[in-house]
Amino acid sequence: MTLDRRPRLAVWKFASCDGCQLSLLDCEDELLAVADAIEIAHFPEASRRSVEGPYDLSLVEGSITTPRDLERIREIRGISRTLVTIGACATAGGIQALRNYADIKEYMSIVYAHPEYIDVLARATPIADHVPVDFELRGCPVNKQQLLEVVNAFLNGRPPAIPNYSVCLECKRRAAVCVMVAHGTPCLGPVTQAGCGAICPGFTRGCYGCFGPQDTPNTESLAQAWLRAGKSGAEVARVFHTFNCGAEPFASTGKRHDPNHQG
Amino acid sequence: MENRFLITLEGLGALLAELKGMGRTLIGPVVRDGAIVYDEITGLRDLPAGWGDVQEAGRYRLEKRDDGALFAYNSSPMAWKRFLHPPALTLWKARRRDDGFRIESEAQAPPLHAFIGVRACDLRAIAIQDRVLMEDRFRDPHYAARRRDVFILAAQCAQAGNTCFCASMDSGPRATQGFDLALTELLHPEHRFLLEVGSEAGGRLLSRVPHQVAGEADWAAALQATENARAQMGRHVDTRNIKTLLYGNAEHPRWEETAQRCLACANCTMVCPTCFCTAIEDHTDLEGSEARRVRHWDSCFTSQFSHIHGGVVRAGIASRYRQWLTHKLASWQDQFGTLGCVGCGRCISWCPEGIDITEELAVIRAQDQNGAGEDA
Numbered sequence: 273m274t275l276d277r278r279p280r281l282a283v284w285k286f287a288s289c290d291g292c293q294l295s296l297l298d299c300e301d302e303l304l305a306v307a308d309a310i311e312i313a314h315f316p317e318a319s320r321r322s323v324e325g326p327y328d329l330s331l332v333e334g335s336i337t338t339p340r341d342l343e344r345i346r347e348i349r350g351i352s353r354t355l356v357t358i359g360a361c362a363t364a365g366g367i368q369a370l371r372n373y374a375d376i377k378e379y380m381s382i383v384y385a386h387p388e389y390i391d392v393l394a395r396a397t398p399i400a401d402h403v404p405v406d407f408e409l410r411g412c413p414v415n416k417q418q419l420l421e422v423v424n425a426f427l428n429g430r431p432p433a434i435p436n437y438s439v440c441l442e443c444k445r446r447a448a449v450c451v452m453v454a455h456g457t458p459c460l461g462p463v464t465q466a467g468c469g470a471i472c473p474g475f476t477r478g479c480y481g482c483f484g485p486q487d488t489p490n491t492e493s494l495a496q497a498w499l500r501a502g503k504s505g506a507e508v509a510r511v512f513h514t515f516n517c518g519a520e521p522f523a524s525t526g527k528r529h530d531p532n533h534q535g
Numbered sequence: 536m537e538n539r540f541l542i543t544l545e546g547l548g549a550l551l552a553e554l555k556g557m558g559r560t561l562i563g564p565v566v567r568d569g570a571i572v573y574d575e576i577t578g579l580r581d582l583p584a585g586w587g588d589v590q591e592a593g594r595y596r597l598e599k600r601d602d603g604a605l606f607a608y609n610s611s612p613m614a615w616k617r618f619l620h621p622p623a624l625t626l627w628k629a630r631r632r633d634d635g636f637r638i639e640s641e642a643q644a645p646p647l648h649a650f651i652g653v654r655a656c657d658l659r660a661i662a663i664q665d666r667v668l669m670e671d672r673f674r675d676p677h678y679a680a681r682r683r684d685v686f687i688l689a690a691q692c693a694q695a696g697n698t699c700f701c702a703s704m705d706s707g708p709r710a711t712q713g714f715d716l717a718l719t720e721l722l723h724p725e726h727r728f729l730l731e732v733g734s735e736a737g738g739r740l741l742s743r744v745p746h747q748v749a750g751e752a753d754w755a756a757a758l759q760a761t762e763n764a765r766a767q768m769g770r771h772v773d774t775r776n777i778k779t780l781l782y783g784n785a786e787h788p789r790w791e792e793t794a795q796r797c798l799a800c801a802n803c804t805m806v807c808p809t810c811f812c813t814a815i816e817d818h819t820d821l822e823g824s825e826a827r828r829v830r831h832w833d834s835c836f837t838s839q840f841s842h843i844h845g846g847v848v849r850a851g852i853a854s855r856y857r858q859w860l861t862h863k864l865a866s867w868q869d870q871f872g873t874l875g876c877v878g879c880g881r882c883i884s885w886c887p888e889g890i891d892i893t894e895e896l897a898v899i900r901a902q903d904q905n906g907a908g909e910d911a
């Protein structure tokens with residue numbers, strides 16, 4: 273028996289919808305090349321076979337929402353040489369971080385018949401709040417090409433080419449007509465990190481901010497522009513508080529304009 | 536020598552068909568998603584007949600006209616640079632071999648283009664990019680290959696938009712050079728086009744379609760059309776001593792004020808017909824046997840643009856806005872001997888926040904910190 277010297281990849285899941293892991297499965301053709309280049313040692317979504325750690329590269333999806341998650345992420349960090357978080361849940365807390373703005377006990381009593389069985393943390397938080405993370409790949413879900421780029425970069429020992437500028441650059445490169453300027457449609461593109469290829473403006477929709485804040489996000493200026501255009505504070509808050517509601521400055525800008533948070 | 540001719544609407548159709556018949560891909564104005572953009576056209580019927588536009592800072596709307604005019608719009612959100620200096624381009628690939636690696640050029644013969652409806656400001660912008668990308672110490676072979684054989688049919692502006700200021704920048708509204716043919720659309724008493732010949736290729740093309748020599752009255756009407764445009768300029772810039780004005784006001788409080796509004800989204804540089812900056816990305820395949828070098832449009836509004844060893848030089852938005860405006864109007868002169876702005880107004884219309892370069896300049900001049908813009 274020869275020793276398998278291919279780098280070992282593990283894929284882990286925390287509180288999430290599985291969409292980001294599915295992006296990896298969605299790499300149909302490329303996955304064959306991935307499987308050649310690396311040993312997929314732990315990926316329950318794809319295979320029941322699991323090889324013990326340590327792992328060269330761990331991809332972590334989902335946010336930390338329970339005390340058990342907290343223990344598990346520390347174990348995973350301990351057996352991972354490189355740890356990359358993937359998706360809005362893992363990098364910003366995800367849509368479930370909306371509960372950070374409410375009383376979790378109240379939610380539980382409404383949703384569950386026996387809330388006493390639920391053991392949950394008060395806040396849904398990103399992985400990097402708890403363990404050191406080597407790279408955060410944004411997106412809800414992550415972009416398949418970007419995911420391959422990150423895996424590829426780590427395999428080849430080079431920095432991943434993942435830009436952190438605004439969606440507008442991608443929007444203009446694809447020659448989309450700006451929906452804010454030409455239609456008056458609110459768009460989060462100017463404050464959102466590129467990565468999706470400006471899908472929504474490409475179909476004359478405003479950007480929903482799936483990839484979280486770009487590296488110099490002037491969210492307050494955009495919020496003021498929408499208020500001037502007649503949107504209410506509650507509407508502004510709702511736009512900023514979606515998948516990346518836990519990421520600054522989406523978090524604070526949304527809060528500042530939410531009438532339920534005033535005072 | 537006769538240089539001014541008249542063709543009919545059908546004549547224009549025949550002219551486009553001739554160009555196409557010569558194996559050229561026609562790029563011209565089309566209506567898409569609520570704007571007039573430049574895209575491949577098959578002929579006369581694709582042109583935006585009866586469409587105009589209304590532009591303001593941060594606002595663009597199409598407007599229906601009842602005269603069937605084909606060229607009665609102003610700046611498009613798209614600059615022609617897309618076709619000469621593409622937004623994304625693979626430059627080369629490298630393949631690993633036993634004895635090292637081999638570089639494979641990715642350059643493919645670019646399509647043979649004809650640009651239909653280029654405005655005076657954009658002709659100047661193309662000349663500026665020629666200077667930057669072909670006539671400097673480093674020559675961009677990709678730009679040069681696309682630029683060399685392009686055929687340019689210019690369209691003289693008969694009206695100016697609210698965000699236009701080519702007259703201030705001395706780049707319009709009347710185009711006098713840089714085209715093969717230039718048309719002025721005349722709507723009365725009948726729909727026809729006055730054509731000026733700017734090159735041998737233009738003359739040869741014209742000789743292949745029905746045309747007649749233009750009379751004095753037609754020429755006067757054509758000149759009047761551009762004079763009307765001049766009178767309509769929606770914006771103005773005082774360019775006197777503009778270089779010293781900007782250099783002398785690097786610490787002006789206005790930069791910080793504008794930074795409160797600026798989204799650092801980079802739209803202004805993406806739409807600007809003279810902005811040329813690019814970034815390089817290297818990619819590898821999963822096995823590490825092939826590498827690819829890709830170039831795409833970049834902007835001084837991104838933080839990575841000024842990333843050098845140790846960090847980002849222009850961390851704040853104020854320094855990025857200042858870099859952009861100062862490059863356009865001051866350091867461009869030191870670098871390339873001309874202004875870097877042609878007054879097309881795109882950066883004003885397509886800034887989601889409606890930041891207006893002419894207003895910024897006016898404020899800085901009005902509150903000139905140390906008399907930097909005054910005559911010595």
Ligand code: SF4
Pocket residue numbers: 439440443444448449450451452453459460461462470473478479800802887
């Ligand atoms: S549509 Fe949105 S993403 Fe595209 S340029 Fe406009 S603001 Fe930016």
Ligand code: SF4
Pocket residue numbers: 803806807808809810863875876877878879880881882883892
């Ligand atoms: S700076 Fe603005 S007005 Fe000047 S050429 Fe560029 S886009 Fe046009």
Ligand code: SF4
Pocket residue numbers: 804809810811812833834835836858859860862863
């Ligand atoms: S203004 Fe900025 S993006 Fe445009 S050419 Fe100058 S440095 Fe480049």
Ligand code: SF4
Pocket residue numbers: 796797798799800801802803804836885886887888889890
């Ligand atoms: S000036 Fe306008 S278009 Fe340019 S980066 Fe700022 S907000 Fe964006």
